[in-house]
Amino acid sequence: MKRIFVAGHKGMVGSAIVRQLQSLGDVDVVVRNRDELNLLDQQAVSNFFSSEKLDAVYLAAAKVGGIVANNTYPADFIYENLMIECNIIHAAHQSGVDNLLFLGSSCIYPKFADQPMKESALLTGLLEPTNEPYAIAKIAGIKLCESYNRQYGRNYRSVMPTNLYGENDNFHPKNSHVIPALMRRFHEAKQTNEPEVVVWGSGKPMREFLHVDDMAAASIFVMNASQEIYKSCTEPMLSHINVGTGVDCTISELAFTMAEVVGFNGNVVFDSSKPDGAPRKLMDVSTLKDLGWSYSIGLREGLIATYEWFVKNQENFRG
DSSP: OEEEEEETTTSHHHHHHHHHHHHHSSEEEEOOOTTTOOTTOHHHHHHHHHHHOOSEEEEOOOOOOOHHHHHHOHHHHHHHHHHHHHHHHHHHHHTTOOEEEEEOOGGGSOTTOOSSBOGGGTTSSOOOGGGHHHHHHHHHHHHHHHHHHHHHOOEEEEEEEOEEESTTOBOOTTTSOHHHHHHHHHHHHHHTTOSEEEEESOSOOEEEEEEHHHHHHHHHHHHHSOHHHHHHTSOTTOOOEEESOSOEEEHHHHHHHHHHHHTOOSEEEEETTSOOOSSEEOBOOHHHHHHTOOOOOOHHHHHHHHHHHHHHTTTTSBO
């Protein structure tokens, strides 16, 4: 039985990976709470890896947030994410773990990258300023994996998810991403019979969204893909693989769909004085399709399932 460590098991992606790994039945999933293992503490992480004798690692731990959080806490975002990935990847190598999967973010790509964004667009232009510190940390994680592979022959792979949502998301009113933020806002407006909901930005930017259960499935798929198949479906020196749907929509379309799913009947107003972020962020997922995987949960279907979970777990969800 393989012993697999999922770092960040209480987060949205980490918890989804844990659920799916446990359903396989032949895996011993290893997890640690923050009070048991501080991932910012290099020595603590090193001691943990030395004692646990792990076969593989899913590195889903990260400090994440939306535009407001990234603008407000840039130092926290770059420092904590750099420390987490450096500590885990290096400790994995030192303890002889050959297999690791690092989860990045689509914000690694230039703000004005050609659409849809190919893996080869990495480091070809300027990043979106609002989350540049976070993006730089994620790029460093990709290069860490790539470097340990090149120098030591490790099998450290990186996947770059598009915008994720679903069970165990962060629904904080200020520090969450667009889907949980809108879901909470529309839900509360419905509860209090508000006449309108104000959405940040013009509503024109286009975004791609992937349900977290699909992300977990893709992560396990990429981790388990044979070296021969993996290498045959990736470009020379390709260090990461995009994970998404290959389909996007405007923030305006998302907002009106959300209103329908939640059952909010008031007006939806867009505040153009607030920042939009990148004009479009659509992933080219042809590499992952060539590997043999594609998404299965559509946006409306995913939003309905997420809202059902939200309503049932308001006392327990993060934020």
